[in-house]
Amino acid sequence: MERAILLIYTGGTIGMKTNPETGSLAPFDFGQIGSEVPELRKFGIRIETITFDPVIDSSNISPKEWVRLAETIRDNYESYAGFVVLHGTDTMAYTASALSFMMENLAKPIIFTGSQIPIGVLRTDGRENLISAIEIAAAGEVPEVCIYFQNSLLRANRTIKYTAEHFNAFRSPNYPPLAEAGITIKYNTPYIKKADCPPLPLHVDTAIETRVAVVRIFPGLRPEIFRAMLGVEGLRGIVLETYGAGNAPTDSWFVDAVRETVERGVVVMNVTQCAAGSVDMELYDTGRALLRAGVVSGRDMTVEAALTKLMYLLGARLPKELLERCLNTPIRGEITL
Ligand code: ASP
Numbered sequence: 001m002e003r004a005i006l007l008i009y010t011g012g013t014i015g016m017k018t019n020p021e022t023g024s025l026a027p028f029d030f031g032q033i034g035s036e037v038p039e040l041r042k043f044g045i046r047i048e049t050i051t052f053d054p055v056i057d058s059s060n061i062s063p064k065e066w067v068r069l070a071e072t073i074r075d076n077y078e079s080y081a082g083f084v085v086l087h088g089t090d091t092m093a094y095t096a097s098a099l100s101f102m103m104e105n106l107a108k109p110i111i112f113t114g115s116q117i118p119i120g121v122l123r124t125d126g127r128e129n130l131i132s133a134i135e136i137a138a139a140g141e142v143p144e145v146c147i148y149f150q151n152s153l154l155r156a157n158r159t160i161k162y163t164a165e166h167f168n169a170f171r172s173p174n175y176p177p178l179a180e181a182g183i184t185i186k187y188n189t190p191y192i193k194k195a196d197c198p199p200l201p202l203h204v205d206t207a208i209e210t211r212v213a214v215v216r217i218f219p220g221l222r223p224e225i226f227r228a229m230l231g232v233e234g235l236r237g238i239v240l241e242t243y244g245a246g247n248a249p250t251d252s253w254f255v256d257a258v259r260e261t262v263e264r265g266v267v268v269m270n271v272t273q274c275a276a277g278s279v280d281m282e283l284y285d286t287g288r289a290l291l292r293a294g295v296v297s298g299r300d301m302t303v304e305a306a307l308t309k310l311m312y313l314l315g316a317r318l319p320k321e322l323l324e325r326c327l328n329t330p331i332r333g334e335i336t337l
Contacts, residue, residue, distance in 0.1 A: 004046040005137050006080040007033065008072060010065065010095075011055035012088025014113070014130070017120020025118055027055045030086075036119055037127055045138050048080075058088025058095070058114075063208040063311065066098045073103070073110060074204040082109040082137030086130070089114045089161055089169050092147060096156030098308040100145035100332045104203040107195035109137045110145045112156065116167055125150060125167045132181045141187050142178055143195035144333070153179035155191075157305040157334040160275065173276035174300040174336060193333050209236055209314035214307055216241040216273060223253040230261045237267040237310045239303060240290075246270045246279030246297065247286035255289045262294035267314065269327055271298035271306045278336070296324050305334045 009015050009030040016025040017036070030049045034040055040047055050072060056065060073083050087095055096112045103110065113133040115126030133148040145156040150168040158175040162168070179187045211234050215226075230238065238261070242248045248258075248270075262268055270279050270290055278300035281287035291297075298306040309331070313323050330337065 002046050003081045003138050004048060004079065005082055005084060005134055006073075006076050007047055007049045007084045007086065007134070008069065009049065009051045009055065009086045010058070010061070010069065010088075011052060012058050012086065012090075012092075012114045013118050014086050014115040014126040015055065016118035018118075028120065037130060039127075039131055040134065043134065043138070045081075045134075047134065056088075058091040061088070061091050061095055063098070063210055066095055066102065066208065067206045069095070070099055070102045070204045070206060073099075074202060077108070077202055080108070081140055082111065084130070084133045084137045085110065085112045087112050087114050089116065089149075093156070093159045093161055093170065093302070093304040094308060096145055096147050096159065097302070097305045097334075098208070098312065100155075100157045100334070101309055101312040102205050102208075103145060104205060105196060105200040106145065106202060107143045107199040109140060109142050111137045111142075111148050111153070112146065113148045116169055132185065136179065136185060139185070141189075142192050144178070144193050146178060151181045152177045153181075153185075155333055157308075157332055158302065160302050160304065162275075171275070174278070174302075175333075205312065205316065207315035207317075208311045210311065211235055212237040212239070212307065212311055212314065214239045214241060214303060217243070217248055221249075223257070226254065227257050230257055230266070235266050236314050237269070239269050239271050239298065239306045239310060240295065241273045241303060242270055242279070242287075242290070243273060245277065245283045245287060246272055246281045246290065247284050248290055250286050250289050255293055258290060258295060259293040265320075267310065267320075267323065267327070268293075268295045269298045269306055269310060270295045271301055271303055296327050299328070299335045299337075301334055309334065
């Protein structure tokens with residue numbers, strides 16, 4: 001049977017070309033992608049497209065679109081060998097991380113890509129990103145949610161947007177690339193998650209809790225401001241961005257505010273502000289105080305992964321103990337043990 005790939009265009013720079021009448025960038029009809037990128041015809045695979053209506057700059061993406069995307073893939077799952085999602089780069093790491101948690105028992109590739117320069121512009125990076133993402137999705141070697149950008153295939157929930165300037169927009173600071181594209185595409189097999197054998201049925205969980213916050217601490221943070229942020233009514237979870245290996249002030253106003261928040265039933269997770277490395281709350285007194293206050297370690301998760309995992313697990317309404325254990329252990333390869 002002919003291999004088929006589903007290409008889903010959500011929006012973002014990649015799908016733009018210059019409108020000759022106005023001179024400004026506007027999205028083009030992805031149904032016509034073959035005429036924009038004629039190389040796609042050489043693949044010998046069927047490429048079908050779905051375009052979000054309206055297409056969305058990724059700064060406007062919300063969990064509503066994550067759910068729509070997850071459901072689109074679920075509804076088409078049996079008909080395609082893999083999926084390529086074209087998405088703006090600004091929040092791609094959030095959407096791709098969220099999907100990695102929402103798609104349970106995934107056995108097919110879901111490859112996110114985009115570009116820094118629109119595909120209709122001569123120096124675009126979108127053409128190569130798109131062609132290789134399709135090749136990787138069709139090959140079926142990586143049954144994971146990934147981001148492909150400038151020759152590197154990265155595990156989605158390990159990825160951060162690193163530069164707004166250069167073509168290598170994404171990095172995976174705590175986990176090696178799953179593949180690198182040179183003359184050939186070389187898969188880094190030992191680091192790729194294996195699909196279950198025999199495959200378990202795909203389950204898509206769309207309950208996402210949005211009553212959450214990311215709170216980044218900084219020198220000079222005032223007690224009343226910190227308390228106001230933590231004290232929001234209805235809050236269910238916080239990703240606390242701390243210093244270094246998970247350290248924070250030991251001042252009693254700070255520790256008390258965190259402890260009282262945990263006692264109110266809010267889940268507080270500790271993630272480092274550093275781009276690379278891990279939280280270890282046992283290392284310094286400044287970390288231990290958070291541990292004693294009931295804070296859960298986010299270990300080496302990216303902020304994007306920690307936040308979307310928290311939203312996903314809170315949505316699943318697990319008992320507190322199980323929720324904290326799941327937050328702290330890898331469920332989709334997002335943590336190094
Ligand atoms: N603002 C755009 C977006 O994220 C930038 C891009 O596509 O890279 O949708």
